[in-house]
Amino acid sequence: MQVALGLLLLLSAGAGPGAEASVVHVKVGFETGTVDSGLAEPLKPSFSINGDGWVPGKNPTNSDCQPDPADNDNCWPESIGEQSVDGGRSVHSLTVRNVSWAREGDHVLEIYADGRNYGSSGTYAFRSELSAVQDEYVFLPGDYQLYSMSFWLDSSYDQVSKYSGLLMQWKMSPGYPHGALRISNLGDYRLYFRGYHLWEDNGDGKYIGQAKPQAWNDIKFFYKKSINSDGFVQVWLNGELVFDHTGPTLLKITDRGYTKFGQYTEIRDERIVYYDAVEFCHGADYQECLTEMGLSSLDEWLQLGDDAPVVGITRINDVEIGAAGAPSGGVTSPVGQNLTLVSEAFDREGVKWGTDGGVQQVEFFAGNCSLGVVAATGAAATTGAAANFTLSTGALSATDGSYLITAVVTDADGNAVKSEPSITVHVGNQAPVATLTSPAVGANFDADVDITVSATDADGSISSVDFFAGSTNLGTVTTSDAGDDTYTFTWSSPPDGAYSITAVATDNGGRNSSTSAVGITVGATLTNAELACTEDATLRQSSPTSNCNWGDNEVYGKPDAQNVAIAKFDISSLHSDAQLEVRSATVDIYVVGTKNLPGVFAIYATSGQSDWEETSVNYNNAPDRAAKLSTQAIDEADEEEYVSFDVTEYLAQLLAEASPPTTVSFWFESDDQDYHKLEFESRRDDKSHKPRLDVSWSDTPLPAAVDVADEQDLCATTNGTSLVSVPVSGELETTAPTSAPSAAPTPAPTP
Structure with a gap:
């Protein structure tokens, strides 16, 4: 595409009856x-x-x-x-x-x-x-x-x-x-x-x-x-x-x-x-x-100027794929059937504005496993014109399985873009889908435990659901509750302890799938504590040596001149129980004023200075901001309410140290620095809604999380055809990628 540069056009043309417009x-x-x-x-x-x-x-x-x-x-x-x-x-x-x-x-x-x-x-x-x-x-x-x-x-x-x-x-x-x-x-x-x-x-x-x-x-x-x-x-x-x-x-x-x-x-x-x-x-x-x-x-x-190529899968075997993706439920294929994949790809422009693009190749994948490469020819290669790329390959699998099919187009400038959305191809019998809906992670029971699973099968029916505590099969249910997709099992009088609960659903074709594991305890003692804030203050970046011991604490996300707040809590009372498991910990602040909301605010850990005092702390001598712990979206509707920031993992790490600290300080700031402001009550002046640290811990730790193994082996040798694993290097763009210049800019002139 040729573009004239340095061109000025002044036109007068009719914009409507009796009207004239200058452009x-x-x-x-x-x-x-x-x-x-x-x-x-x-x-x-x-x-x-x-x-x-x-x-x-x-x-x-x-x-x-x-x-x-x-x-x-x-x-x-x-x-x-x-x-x-x-x-x-x-x-x-x-x-x-x-x-x-x-x-x-x-x-x-x-x-x-x-x-x-x-x-x-x-x-x-x-x-x-x-x-x-x-x-x-x-x-x-x-x-x-x-x-x-x-x-x-x-x-x-x-x-x-x-x-x-x-x-x-x-x-x-x-x-x-x-x-x-x-x-x-x-x-x-x-x-x-x-x-x-x-x-x-x-x-x-x-x-x-x-x-x-x-x-x-x-x-x-x-x-x-x-x-x-x-x-x-x-x-x-x-x-x-x-x-x-x-x-x-x-x-x-x-x-x-x-x-x-x-x-x-x-x-x-x-x-x-x-x-x-x-x-x-x-x-x-x-x-x-x-x-x-x-x-x-x-x-x-x-x-104009979009130099990223475009690719989309348009057909798998005899199933046409629309812009929104495959038909509901994906594409089905019998075991052993060969696969024909078709995608359309084009490249609007080259890396330079106004130049022709060019498609180099389209590569098809099942998961991260390469199925094959189709090179561009003709106008697709020389000008980036839209063209179909067809790959005929062997069967995906000799056994039942489900695969995510994508296409990756690479243009002449090296930009790589992956097709969206990925298309699911089900080979043979589709696996059922099972989800553990109760109990919740971390739940504690003193008596019977009701375990509930939602199980469905797209191309058949559920034959049974087996319930497990660790590797122990607790029992099997073959009939859903009231004829719906819910299956419930009651574990009667379980002994005290910690358990990893899972369930496995099996369909009428013999395929099965497991739920994710949920950790629970039986007979554990849970203790709750509400720790009061011992010091708090506002820090002003624009006045870094000033002590801002105001009536309320303020967090204001003004770029280059933000106000942040810090709060300190005494956690020495938790040391005697430090060997126990922290189930939850939140820092709660009571919002009394807002401006330019909604907005997102963040809580951070701190490092360095720990013995700061609210009467002398300022932006320069305060503890340093460390890792971000969590964020919270806050709106005007949250005024006169407590909002909570999760610090569970961080507090658990502190208490697990050989010599836990006696105090912990937190740093609050606007997460996007977009002029969002909130004020929350200070601990000072006998305020009734002071910052607090709410902690809950248990004498029985939850079991370690168990990963559910992926049933698929995408790159296995099947039907005599080896699907060679080709990991995709780097992150594939779904929007226009950037390209570095081939040479550094000319240095500035010497004044």
């Missing part, structure tokens, strides 16, 4: 090797030193150029035919690089900014951008806009400083941006989309996912620009919808809407971003934009 379509690929990308009216470089913004003017002596006034002819950039533009300053630059790893073609735009002197008396970059602010490019209220681009964050974004910076913004001049793509400056590659009061506005914006470091990230925006409820904006990151807002998308109405991309604000280090494949189109009719982009639908636009 602006711009594609910037830098294939001319220059910043102007061959546009008759180049996009405008925009720089800022120490917060003072300007653009390099046609008249080098003009020092009054500002980034917004589009009617100032003296401010148009002298970038036509230039490979690099820096406005005469060394702390920022826009430079086109010729590289082998470009997202599209052979050129990329490197945007460099040096903010190392930020906050000092030296010179630092505050802005290094390319903008579409000219009359030819502006959008208006009511316009739709399709905007796509690829960006590459080099290793300079591993650095940790403060806050977040802008990679892209939309503005109605003059005023604040009504949309901004932001990147964290904490080295974690977190991306945010900010709407400045139009949606969540807590400093950075709405978290939309993590960028891939040192790799191309494709991002697409579909906008309806409106100050009213009919507006909307959707964002896709690397093929996944990550943001969907309906409602106002403009902060104000003017006739000068424009976009910028690059680096802006909070540039506190020397950083580089690469951009490529920038394309946008806006106007009153987005269908007209699609037409001008050579597309027929939004789905086709969303698929």
Whole structure:
């Protein structure tokens, strides 16, 4: 597929009877090797030193150029035919690089900014951008806009400083941006989309996912620009919808809407971003934009740049497989029957945007066992065109069995994608399905034990269900309860002890299957204790040396400036029973305030400082956060209620140590750092709902878990045909995988 780069189209076409709509379509690929990308009216470089913004003017002596006034002819950039533009300053630059790893073609735009002197008396970059602010490019209220681009964050974004910076913004001049793509400056590659009061506005914006470091990230925006409820904006990151807002998308109405991309604000280090494949189109009719982009639908636009191949199984023997998978119950095949597998595969694009794809091969699997490989030929191999791949193989098995069949397509770039969903093929008699529904894991009994199993058979009936305690057969039941799928056995007067309970269901064809094991005890003594919190406090990341001994404890997930809480409990009273088994342990907190919920919160173990005191602890001298123990979803409905965090396994490990600690401290924080907040009662000031540690333990440990053996031997030799085991290397993608560049990016220029 050939794509023209550096093309500007301005069209007027009828949008309806008596109506006329203007459509602006711009594609910037830098294939001319220059910043102007061959546009008759180049996009405008925009720089800022120490917060003072300007653009390099046609008249080098003009020092009054500002980034917004589009009617100032003296401010148009002298970038036509230039490979690099820096406005005469060394702390920022826009430079086109010729590289082998470009997202599209052979050129990329490197945007460099040096903010190392930020906050000092030296010179630092505050802005290094390319903008579409000219009359030819502006959008208006009511316009739709399709905007796509690829960006590459080099290793300079591993650095940790403060806050977040802008990679892209939309503005109605003059005023604040009504949309901004932001990147964290904490080295974690977190991306945010900010709407400045139009949606969540807590400093950075709405978290939309993590960028891939040192790799191309494709991002697409579909906008309806409106100050009213009919507006909307959707964002896709690397093929996944990550943001969907309906409602106002403009902060104000003017006739000068424009976009910028690059680096802006909070540039506190020397950083580089690469951009490529920038394309946008806006106007009153987005269908007209699609037409001008050579597309027929939004789905086709969303698929642009998707270099992952696609594969799906379409037929097994004479059974047609639809998009949703095989018919209910899977595909059946007699014992000894040969197998014919058919899949369809194609590859939309190559690793570079706009190039032809190519299918290399399709490999079929039963479980992790390779059944065979079919190589691509013809157009499928040269252009990635859709084609059927057929494999005829021997019988899966000479005996009854069930197998998960998948197909893996590999394209010419080495991307491998597995078909979804997998298709179950049942050879011969299908095994019954059995599930132990009671008792529950960890249940304790003082008398008879009722054991209940749900058992079904897809191609026959259940003949019997055998009940076991360990390897001892307790009894057999041949009749279900009230003619349903439930089978119950009562174990009368079992002796005291711990037992692993299982059941085995057998069908009318002689096949059987076992339930998972459930550990129980009989005659055990269970002890419960509620331990009060001895110390608690809030820790503020933004004020790391301050003691925040507030009335209530606060957990606030603000990126770079979070508040966390810690709580300490005295567990010395449990030492005498440390040889016993902890059945359950939860840390319970009483929620008294919430904001921006629902949200997910996490509890962590701690390490290091153990003798901290609530009157002097702060973020710097507090215990260190250690392993995450559990999470809990919390909503406004949980206010004035206790919520519990499971810490069973961790507390059991502590008490099993040769010298158990006398205290244990826990750390609470927002799990997604998305501005979710909760407040919970402190132990201080005689509060009535203090944090507590609820512990239950037993004098009889549960039996060790027993794994149920898999009945299948997928790679056994059957019917004289050896199914050779070929483990799949790495994780197979079901969405577009990423590919590393063949060469490292060109180093930044020396300031």
